[in-house]
Amino acid sequence: GIQVEQSPPDLILQEGANSTLRCNFSDSVNNLQWFHQNPWGQLINLFYIPSGTKQNGRLSATTVATERYSLLYISSSQTTDSGVYFCAVDVGAGSYQLTFGKGTKLSVIP
Amino acid sequence: DVKVTQSSRYLVKRTGEKVFLECVQDMDHENMFWYRQDPGLGLRLIYFSYDVKMKEKGDIPEGYSVSREKKERFSLILESASTNQTSMYLCASSFSDSSYETQYFGPGTRLLVL
Numbered sequence: 036g037i038q039v040e041q042s043p044p045d046l047i048l049q050e051g052a053n054s055t056l057r058c059n060f061s062d063s064v065n066n067l068q069w070f071h072q073n074p075w076g077q078l079i080n081l082f083y084i085p086s087g088t089k090q091n092g093r094l095s096a097t098t099v100a101t102e103r104y105s106l107l108y109i110s111s112s113q114t115t116d117s118g119v120y121f122c123a124v125d126v127g128a129g130s131y132q133l134t135f136g137k138g139t140k141l142s143v144i145p
Numbered sequence: 146d147v148k149v150t151q152s153s154r155y156l157v158k159r160t161g162e163k164v165f166l167e168c169v170q171d172m173d174h175e176n177m178f179w180y181r182q183d184p185g186l187g188l189r190l191i192y193f194s195y196d197v198k199m200k201e202k203g204d205i206p207e208g209y210s211v212s213r214e215k216k217e218r219f220s221l222i223l224e225s226a227s228t229n230q231t232s233m234y235l236c237a238s239s240f241s242d243s244s245y246e247t248q249y250f251g252p253g254t255r256l257l258v259l
Contacts, residue, residue, distance in 0.1 A: 068247060076233060078250035121187065133248060137187040
């Protein structure tokens, strides 16, 4: 099956710093999503982005489908950004199954 | 707002017990999913369902079964709980009529099997 690799596995930032999280995938995908899991375990969808660039406030994401990677940018980080960021893909063909990467654990310190 | 609820946030069971984890969604979603999350492994799909009474195995179905008698409810069953099933269990749901749908997650159930 498709492989999804995220880097870095752990990241510690000072509040106000910027960061880039990366997701590499091993095959063509129909759907790519970024999720944030807060420290209490709740997963929230951030972006649906199989290709191109999207922005939502301090967060933006870019997927280069031809090169099989996606980037999540966090600018002016805040302590509430802490948690685990997951990239998830599906290969389409009506499956709707998502394959998740292992995540990047982000800690933003005051 | 989409709401996915899970019956328990924390659960402690003994080895060999039968365990039921319940998930309910209020958005009339066709698809429902059960994942387990373990440190360093991300989320792994156990079972999913596209419709009532329909189920499909995910990547790690061994030791689990599921039931979907009503559209809004998807149950995960551990027939005989074992210590290696100690984990965080997450339920999710989504629409099926578009590949643009996202999955909406419940708050998770942390299961400890002693």
